[in-house]
Amino acid sequence: MSFFTQLCSMDKKYWISLAVLSVTVLISALLKKRATETEDIVVVHYDGEKLNFVLRQPRLNMVSYTSFLRxxxxxxxxxxxxxxxxxxxxxxxxxxxxxxxxxxxSELELELPKLSPAMQQIEAYIDELQQDLVPKIEAFCQSSPASAQDVQDLHTRLSETLLARMIKLDAVNVEDDPEARLKRKEAIRLSQQYLSKLDSTKNQNK
Known part of the structure; x- marks a missing residue:
């Protein structure tokens, strides 16, 4: 039996299955190609990280620098x-x-300006305040003290620690740095809020 005869003798269902499979593969390839053609990808690097930004609607040629930066x-x-x-x-x-x-x-780099020495000191102060003192202050304000003396002792310790750090913050030279001057005011205002919170809790537990 010739090869052609063998082909002709194959089950009709086989040919139908083969045709369906071929069409499925073709459609899948076309859809993948279409998806690729209808999106743009821009890679952005920052601080050791890398993110892919997919742009579909609007496409890259319609995206402004300001909106993409945001x-x-x-x-x-x-x-x-x-x-x-x-x-x-x-x-x-x-x-x-x-x-x-x-x-x-395209691969882009996201950059931020380097902080001045004064800003670095102020940022370090705020980070230390938030990570170290604030949890202790919040715990003090939410706890049920054993006695009025315990309240007084803990209030004194936390208040003195915060005041000592505020004195160091006040010594930061911001004379020629308007941005650092504003940032220091914000840090002092935040610190004063926590001092008031400590005093309020102490007065409530007299």
């Missing part, structure tokens, strides 16, 4: 005020991304 900063949990995006070392400007040679597959 999306990137939100994803990395940073403030967009002074952040910037760079492509091959060149800082992008407001306007269309595609007009600045950002294409599908």
């Amino acid at each position: 999306r990137v900063c939100n994803a990395f949990s940073v403030m967009p005020d002074k952040a910037s995006l760079k492509l091959n070392g060149v800082t992008l400007k407001d306007g269309s991304l595609s007009d600045q040679n950002v294409q599908n597959g």
Whole structure:
């Protein structure tokens, strides 16, 4: 029996199954190609991390630098005020991304300005306050003390610790740094709120 005769003698169901499989594979390939053609991907690096940003609607040629920067900063949990995006070392400007040679597959760098020495000290103060003292203050305000003397002792310890740190904060030189001056005011205001909270809890437990 010839090869052609063997083919002709095959079950009709086999040919139908083969045809369905072929059509399925073809449709799958077409859909994958279409999906690829209807989306752009831009990679952004920041602080050792890398995120892929998929752009479907609107497409890359319709996305502005400002809106994309806002999306990137939100994803990395940073403030967009002074952040910037760079492509091959060149800082992008407001306007269309595609007009600045950002294409599908481009890799950008998210950059934030370096903090001044004064800002670094103030940020360190706030971080230490939030991570170290605030949990202890909150615990003091929410706990049920054994005696009025316990309240007094713990209040004194926490208040003196906070005041000592505020004195160091006040010594930070912000004379030529308006931004640091404002930041220090915010830090002092926050510290004073916790001092008031300590005093209020002590008075309630007299």
